[in-house]
Amino acid sequence: MKALLVAEYRENQVRECTYELLSFAERLGAAPVMFIVGDADALPAFEGPLYLAEASTCGEFSPSVHKALLLEVIAREQPDYVVFSHSSYGWDLAPRVALATGAGQISEILDLHEEGFVVPLCNSKLRSTLKASGPLSVLTLQSGAFAAAEPQGSPQVMALDVPAGTDPLRFEGLEEAEKSEVDLSKAEIIVSAGRGIGKKDNIEMIANLAKAMGGEFGASRPVVDAGWAEHSRQVGSTGQSVAPKLYVACGISGAVQHLMGMKKSDFVIAINSDAEAPIAEVADVMVVADLKEFVPALLSCLQG
Amino acid sequence: MKILVCIKQVPDMESKFKLNPEGLWYSDANLAWRMNEYDEYAVEQAVQLKEQLGDAEICVLAIGPDRVKEMMKKALAMGADRGVHIKDEEPWRMDCFGIASLIAAYARDKDFGLVFTGMQSQDRGSAQVGTLVGEMLELPVLSTLVEFSFEGGRVSGKRELEGGVRARVSAQSPAVVTCQLGLNTPRYPTLPNIMKAKKKEIQTLVSSELGVQPGRVEMVRVAFPEKRKGGMLIQGDISQMTSQLMTVLKDKFSII
Ligand SMILES: Cc1cc2nc3c(=O)[nH]c(=O)nc-3n(C[C@H](O)[C@H](O)[C@H](O)COP(=O)(O)OP(=O)(O)OC[C@H]3O[C@@H](n4cnc5c(N)ncnc54)[C@H](O)[C@@H]3O)c2cc1C
Numbered sequence A: 001m002k003a004l005l006v007a008e009y010r011e012n013q014v015r016e017c018t019y020e021l022l023s024f025a026e027r028l029g030a031a032p033v034m035f036i037v038g039d040a041d042a043l044p045a046f047e048g049p050l051y052l053a054e055a056s057t058c059g060e061f062s063p064s065v066h067k068a069l070l071l072e073v074i075a076r077e078q079p080d081y082v083v084f085s086h087s088s089y090g091w092d093l094a095p096r097v098a099l100a101t102g103a104g105q106i107s108e109i110l111d112l113h114e115e116g117f118v119v120p121l122c123n124s125k126l127r128s129t130l131k132a133s134g135p136l137s138v139l140t141l142q143s144g145a146f147a148a149a150e151p152q153g154s155p156q157v158m159a160l161d162v163p164a165g166t167d168p169l170r171f172e173g174l175e176e177a178e179k180s181e182v183d184l185s186k187a188e189i190i191v192s193a194g195r196g197i198g199k200k201d202n203i204e205m206i207a208n209l210a211k212a213m214g215g216e217f218g219a220s221r222p223v224v225d226a227g228w229a230e231h232s233r234q235v236g237s238t239g240q241s242v243a244p245k246l247y248v249a250c251g252i253s254g255a256v257q258h259l260m261g262m263k264k265s266d267f268v269i270a271i272n273s274d275a276e277a278p279i280a281e282v283a284d285v286m287v288v289a290d291l292k293e294f295v296p297a298l299l300s301c302l303q304g
Numbered sequence B: 001m002k003i004l005v006c007i008k009q010v011p012d013m014e015s016k017f018k019l020n021p022e023g024l025w026y027s028d029a030n031l032a033w034r035m036n037e038y039d040e041y042a043v044e045q046a047v048q049l050k051e052q053l054g055d056a057e058i059c060v061l062a063i064g065p066d067r068v069k070e071m072m073k074k075a076l077a078m079g080a081d082r083g084v085h086i087k088d089e090e091p092w093r094m095d096c097f098g099i100a101s102l103i104a105a106y107a108r109d110k111d112f113g114l115v116f117t118g119m120q121s122q123d124r125g126s127a128q129v130g131t132l133v134g135e136m137l138e139l140p141v142l143s144t145l146v147e148f149s150f151e152g153g154r155v156s157g158k159r160e161l162e163g164g165v166r167a168r169v170s171a172q173s174p175a176v177v178t179c180q181l182g183l184n185t186p187r188y189p190t191l192p193n194i195m196k197a198k199k200k201e202i203q204t205l206v207s208s209e210l211g212v213q214p215g216r217v218e219m220v221r222v223a224f225p226e227k228r229k230g231g232m233l234i235q236g237d238i239s240q241m242t243s244q245l246m247t248v249l250k251d252k253f254s255i256i
């Protein structure tokens, strides 16, 4: 069995998630072959065959070109699996490759067993086991689901030529994340507000709780998208990663992208009206309550 | 310009889910249904584009049983002009390739200048359908956009990458755009618009007539995740709950 692993490169660096692909291949029991559109001076530390196309000529983000390159490697290597990270790069490219090869695609894999690949359903409240029907499977891996392999060794590089044709999609450069005004990454106690707070006015209640506990307040993405809190307070895969001693999630369901940002917390308290909210799976204490009643009550205990 | 928006009806994620008799999907009995959150951004972006262009027609498309028409009415009340309902009693049996094939079969040769989809559906979360539709129609796909603009026939936008980094991308229309959370602020339909929407046309087609493709992914089974391990559950009366939590805070942290 052979797995073609699609490594990631951004701004002169191999992205960490690349090493998660390697440990997944090992779990699969498949021989890994790697592919990267990157830079000969910044190769993944991996002992094995690596197909390299230069980002300087093939574009750091150019879906049609990267697809053409991958199709060429697939034709040469005849893999059983093509494996991506479920990242902004992976979920964009994977369906393009799946369609072109006639493969079935399984997205956001978090586990595997003999019968197939396990993926979340309904914000992780359910798990579905899937398998591709044909000989080739295109897979994307949930970030963090497979521990990164230790980077080691150096690959046997096979250079790929620049494919003919131009991409109808033009990549015009990157914009850095906004500078954060609050640095949540150093906070020891964080109390975060989720959509469950219901309205903007209730942010104050969460901020007060944070203050009473001697910490900072954070927020989930919908709270930030709605303009109830600034982006620098967003915790998650597209916000900040935090590692406090105590994380209190108020009205946050526990979507994987939120968990990615707070999974390094030592102790997690969740306050949620839904006992089955997926945040319960990572909470050390799950308080099943309406936060609009519970938070004020807790505040008066803390202040009283 | 003709604009197509693909919208999916999904259960409220706060529902108590049960498995269906075959154990392959969730049971759709006793659920509250709504429009996929990501697709609300898609509808809103199309309506804003129509407001900008003046001359545009927005068609919303949904695949599913009759109940999806309720959600389509919301999209019509937000400002879409007409609906296409592709009737299928059990759309969950189709994989992403199957769903995308139906959408492409409908959209092909209809001269849509832009196709909007959500970046993912909240129940299946596969983030495939929009990109597949674009590839099937051989159109450029701008995925995961958190900013969108349209000028002189060209779509420009910002893709959201990890850690809040954004990539600026553009392509000539016709094109497909997949919408990420926060792309805009979806409007609430007003009462007059809800009334007006009642008169808008929803055309019904049947999935089998458009041609259902054999799937490429098989469902083996659906299950609940393993129960959480060891966490403490606090439930019941407010004053008891606060005192229980205060004990934890005192024992574990020197907060008080
Ligand atoms: C590519 C990508 C990147 C993303 N990045 C991020 C990110 O960085 N950060 C992030 O947070 N999300 C991110 N998301 C969004 C994520 O998938 C979820 O949509 C989001 O985290 C949900 O936020 P929430 O938990 O506040 O809201 P919901 O999921 O709507 O949950 C609200 C919760 O509040 C509870 N509740 C409701 N009322 C009450 C009440 N009165 N009292 C107590 N509890 C109540 C409900 O039971 C529910 O569990 C991303 C998504 C994608 C696709």
Ligand SMILES: Nc1ncnc2c1ncn2[C@@H]1O[C@H](COP(=O)(O)O)[C@@H](O)[C@H]1O
Residues within 6 Å of the ligand: B006, B007, B008, B009, B036, B038, B039, B061, B062, B063, B064, B091, B096, B099, B116, B117, B118, B119, B120, B121, B122, B124, B125, B126, B127, B128, B129, B130
């Ligand atoms: N049954 C459906 N009807 C209409 N559009 C759909 C349907 N399923 C998926 N889509 C569209 O495809 C997007 C991505 O879905 P998915 O690939 O399932 O995560 C959704 O946000 C919708 O825009």
